[in-house]
Amino acid sequence: MPRPFRLCFLALMASVSACSDSPWNNPYPDTESDSNIYYDSFSEQPRHLDPISSYSSNEYVFIGQIYEPPLQYHFLKRPYELIPLTATKVPEPDYVDKEGRALTGDAEAGEVFRVRYRITIQPGILYQPHPAFARNATGDYLYHHLSAAYVQTVHTLEDFAVVGTRELTASDYVYQIKRMAHPRVHSPVAGLMGKYILGLEELATRLANEYSVQAPDKSTFIDLREYEMEGARAIDKYTFEITLQEKYPQFLYWLTMSFFAPMPWEADYFYAQPGMSDRNISLDWFPVGTGPFMLTENNPNRRMVLQRNPNFRGEPFPTEGDSGDSESGLLVDAGLPMPFIDTAMFSLEKEAIPAWNKFLQGYYETSGIVSDSFDQAVQFNAQGEAQLTSEMQDKGISLLTAVTSSTFYMGFNMLDDTVGGDSERARLLRRAISIVMDYEEFISIFSNGRGVPAQGPIPPGIFGYVAGEAGINPYVYAWDNGKAKRRSVAEAQTLMTAAGYPAGREPQSGQPLVLNLDTPAAGPGSKAIFDWLRKQFAKLGINLVIRATDYNRFQEKMLKGTAQIFQWGWNADYPDPENFFFLLYGANSKVDNNGENAANYKNEEFDQLFNQMKNMTNRQQRQKLIDQMVEIVRYDAPWLWGYHPVGFSLHHSWYRNAKPNLMANNTLKYIRIQPLLRKEMRARWNQPVWWPVGVLFILIIAAMIPAIIAYRKRERSPVL
């Protein structure tokens, strides 16, 4: 490139990248180039970092690394297995009848009066350094009685000069459970847990009465230690007990979630001081936990930074895994203390294209694949298997895929006169539509093949799912040449005739049947999907009217039950079939009880089986009940079962211990980075390209020459 221009540009850039061998487009400081830092992005700002309120995956990315509930999922083993985190072992429930006699685990739900989980935590676990624990020489808390003037001088926790710590105790877990009843804290599971945990609802009522929601000074501290609650109490320093009012085997899964993470009263007291929330200093902004990382920078407008908790005990990497894990190098770090990285830096990327390009440049360690970039990253071979393109392979990028524990379905409102109800006519109509909705095609066109057509409500990997011929939905598929084949349109048309809609026409008017689909999808990107949906219904002669609306109005329609057909999805809380079947349980009807049963499906037999199944452990008897339940809902077809998305994730060659774990939220501690390899690759991939700048400069000069000549000519020409 021409020297003068280059010199100018170099001078401009000198202040930021002078004399450095770091690439010019490096978004991070040069000093970090070979540091043990993990780089990732986030697109949505977390709303709540308080573990009692947070219930969103984009928040779990952060608090999952900070807070430690008693249990966790094994990182490598599948199906998902619960293992202790701070607990010494996974607790066994003690069942007791009304007379106080011990019952076995097989006891019927009706016999069980109380269920007790006694949890013992490991001694010696320390909280991260935090000013809430700081004390002076006489043992008094330094920052528990702050004056209003002092609070006015602080904006972040770094403004407190002294930090302290203390040992984790069983009382901290009890304190957190009581916070679910706190009148000024919104816990999304408070309602659910109130039904199970003994005394939680009563405590909530008592607290609500004592402290008005609209108290003038909202910063008043409620010392939950002073309130006894039968269902959650500390036995000794390291042991606590949770008592449930009924049998609920899924409760153990909840013990892996942040709602049951410990909360030190000191932190609650510290943040509740007058003026602190006005300074944006709250538990929602500055978490305090015992986990491997602590949040040292919370700027969701730019970046979130997690740093290694210096007080972390050093949990060992798993020594056992699934078959094949050892061969794929996932046990290389077995037994070594975690975490492996010092810092995790998450940068805000609201748009997918910049995030994707920065991943390709090596500035993010891992990435999903958006539809726009799919063909650049992945191609399918003759066997239909996804594999990386040569461009990705040349960069040493690896691809991991996993069927997610979620489902996207199309539901029928069972309260609707046409598509709903228990009549044979409506059932046949729903089944006919189930056949013609070609989800294989949908997945291929709109999801780049990233999905598995659903045969029922349970996705693969969850207990109760049956693969192969025995697992297909016989009302929609037939088994043909070793695979499921969607039944023909002719069969669907026959069902339509049997339902009283020959050729898709209403018997009274002779006009095509008109059905309405409500969907929150909108915008130009959805038009192709809408056209496709109309085409599917048109196979039966049905005229599909799509009522696209914003999500607010969509939810309103669902609550009122005014939708006819709708599209929705569910992402599992825990790997248990109960967490899918409850979406069809009659008592969870959206219209009647504001529950999660959006189809408002009710079937007495199904409900009875559900009540039996939900309280059982995973064994043959439970599988039998699940098979019966699946058969009932397949027969009734309240949903078109839709599909289970398959997650694709890409990782760079310097990223180690990559294994999809869709249930665990605390996976950052397992990740190992090779910073030197990353630095080398970044330098290789990001060499500045100057020649186009030079060409542009020459073109500008060339364009200026005629103008300069014309100017001089005009200046020299005589005035007329």
Added chain:
Amino acid sequence: MIAYIFRRILYALPILIGVNIITFVLFFVVNTPDDMARMNLGQKRVTQEAIQKWKTERGYDKPLLWNSNTGGAGKLTDTIFYRNSVKLFVFDFGRSDSGRDISYDISQRMWPSLAITVPGLLLGLLAYITFGLILAFFRATYVDIAGVVICVIMMSISGLFYIIGGQYLIGKFLHLVPISGYDIGPEAFKFVVLPVLVGLIGSIGASTRWYRTIFLEEMNRDYVRTARAKGIPEQQVLFRHVLMNGMIPILTGVVVLLPTLFIGSLVMESFFAIPGLGSYTIDAINMQDFAIVRSMVFLGSVLYIIGLILTDISYTLVDPRVRLE
């Protein structure tokens, strides 16, 4: 002049009240307080009790504009509109629906916005005036025709194209600056280069045409003809006379923009991950955070009114014939 400014400020009050009412009505036509609560509380397992509690805590359980359940002034004052709007007039923006101090957030986020808009404005002025003058100088020649055609083409292309194209060409292909992101201090420079350049190129077509028109108008005036008749070199005619007189509409046009530079750019900040006030507003709309939306709209209105007053004042400074009475 002080009386004039005072009068203008008084005129501004009904405008601001009107803006507030329109913002309020538009927002609550699309979002009900229940929607806002659901958005804040999450999508799963949200009970009606939790929604009611959330609304009560934030005062969204009250009627929107008129409370017929109370008497006297309470009919007007005990409403969501009144409780949310009055404090704005003393610049007390209060807290966002998620509990953050809005004034503090604004004070933090205006700097990244200014880091993009101020260099963009200064470099833009330099480029638009230069190209405008060149085209005016070569009026009715091939240079002028080609320049105008290029300007029309450039102004016909979507701003989004410049953003994505700039990120692809300069960030991804040439590897000269980061594709997106932001940092503080001197490190901010490398993040600011691309958005400023993209903003400059994106607006150069329309602005150059406008400036060319201004200069051409000046060049056809009698004083220019007189200057030429006196034998003054074209260079001096251009820079001493045409440019100086052309600066009057340019300066007044720029002054009105100055206060609004704080607000930033909605699209640019989103694509370049700049944590400014533009992305703050977009996020608030997406999160249905009415407290932030109304604050940003109010702030934008106030700044625009200030810009208009400053424009009037600047007229008196650059044109002695204008007096504010």
